[in-house]
Amino acid sequence: MKFDFRQLTSHFQLYGNFVVAVPYGTGHINDTFQVTFDQGGTLLHYIIQRVNTNVFKAPEELMDNFLRVTRHIGAKIRDERAVNPATRRRTLEVVNSIYGKPYWRDPAGNFFRCYVFVENARSYDILETKAQAYQAAAAFSNFQADLADLPQRLNETIPDFHNTPSRLANLEKAAKEDKLGRLKSVSREFDFIMARGKECGVLIDLQKEGELVERVTHNDTKLNNVLIDDLTGSGCCVIDLDTVMPGLPHYDFGDMVRTGTSPAAEDETDLGKVTMRFPMYEALLRGYLSGAGGFLNATEKSLLPFSGKLITLEIGIRFLTDYLEGDVYFKIRRPDHNLDRCRTQLKLVASIEEQYDAMRKLADELA
Ligand code: ADP
Ligand code: MG
Ligand code: MG
Known part of the structure; x- marks a missing residue:
């Protein structure tokens, strides 16, 4: 499926100039993309996901859980950083739409959300060791x-x-x-x-x-x-x-x-x-x-x-x-x-x- 990412990302609170969007990861449920923004010469990455609403029938409720969970963990990590600035623990961080919601629905009904890309880390598919x-x-x-x-x-x-x-x-x-x-x-x-x-x-x-x-x-x-x-x-x-x-x-x-x-x-x-x-x-x-x-x-x-x-x-x-x-x-x-x-x-x-x-x-x- 093709989306106009420049247009799509303009509905989220992202600053700077859109550079590129590429499919990302090997998830089987949602459609996941990495998008890159140029903010005054610095390239910043975000994840855009189209949530599979065939599987998740109540995506608003789901995002309510998502936000409560990530905010709770986020607050703990900030406390930890105050004590130990070297902690590398992270949590997903939602970027709201410009309308103040943690998602944006396009006119066709696609349900998109955006979060900060977690840098210098990756997921592995097969548990081997x-x-x-x-x-x-x-x-x-x-x-x-x-x-x-x-x-x-x-x-x-x-x-x-x-x-x-x-x-x-x-x-x-x-x-x-x-x-x-x-x-x-x-x-x-x-x-x-x-x-x-x-x-x-x-x-x-x-x-x-x-x-x-x-x-x-x-x-x-x-x-x-x-x-x-x-x-x-x-x-x-x-x-x-x-x-x-x-x-x-x-x-x-x-x-x-x-x-x-x-x-x-x-x-x-x-x-x-x-x-x-x-x-x-x-x-x-x-x-x-x-x-x-x-x-x-x-x-x-x-x-x-x-x-x-x-x-x-x-x-x-x-x-x-x-x-x-x-x-x-x-x-x-x-x-x-x-x-x-x-x-x-x-x-x-x-x-x-x-x-x-x-x-x-x-x-x-x-x-
Ligand atoms: P699915 O439900 O389709 O499995 P995920 O939310 O697991 O979707 O995302 C798919 C893949 O995208 C993940 O396995 C991971 O590799 C990558 N990914 C998702 N979110 C982030 C993020 N914030 N930072 C970096 N990589 C991410
Ligand atoms: Mg997954
Ligand atoms: Mg999943």
Whole structure:
């Protein structure tokens, strides 16, 4: 899609002369561009994003969360700088439109936002080393720690996102209806999930009992949503704040275990390749506790290994549900794509179960 960036950027509070705009990064959801402005001979960069409003139906609410989160973290970083001017920690900083809003809609309805480009840092797409796992987990846990004292609940932009019992209920409903007659071919997967049905409610029940505390979660804790500082190699800025919401911190840690410990792709058909690599788990756990150790209570800490299993199972449940419903939610590129995806998740759950004692032992030692 082509946009007139000179014209588009004139709707934001940007000073100087527009120079150029180029597509930027490898994000899959929004359209991201880097724009360059010349301010009296100095070149300054900004990010312009067209928000995917097919995915995010209430972008104004989303931007409300975005601003509250970035302002809260921004204030903390300013305090830190007063003490230590060398801190390289950063946060996204929104540039308002000239009409005073944190976004601008063009006449065609496209939803644009702008923020300051974070210099001398970059994101990486594939989690390959233990050091990267540690840095990513540390960055996300610092992010959660920064937001542990955020006043007022954020908008729940996607209700029940990690309500595992309701995800399970959806699967049972899809199985009962069995619209495409696919159930008989997936009885092994279905039985595997149902055998773990009781575990689906563990976190939510403890939350109801007050043992677990709702906090702020990022909900897209992939490596490429952390900017790594070119100079220090540490995670200096958490980005991609579209799904920031109220939730249990376990959702973020669990999803890191799900996406960061297996060397195989989510849709790998050779299940022999899918395994929970313990050293990666250890790096994620150590990195996560480096920032979250201070605000998590003992119950929260003890449930970190379980969260890896639960979130992996939950995504497996969602893939199987979509398969039974006729592939209406997740985009597929081959007929059994959702079933393949479900199988990798369940294989990873099995691998986690095999190593569960060691996973718990380590969590207890580090707690
Ligand atoms: P998506 O939701 O599509 O993944 P992101 O917000 O993650 O979009 O942005 C896509 C990519 O753009 C990121 O992975 C990162 O490389 C880059 N990026 C985004 N914001 C900034 C920024 N403020 N400074 C530098 N790079 C950025
Ligand atoms: Mg992203
Ligand atoms: Mg995103």
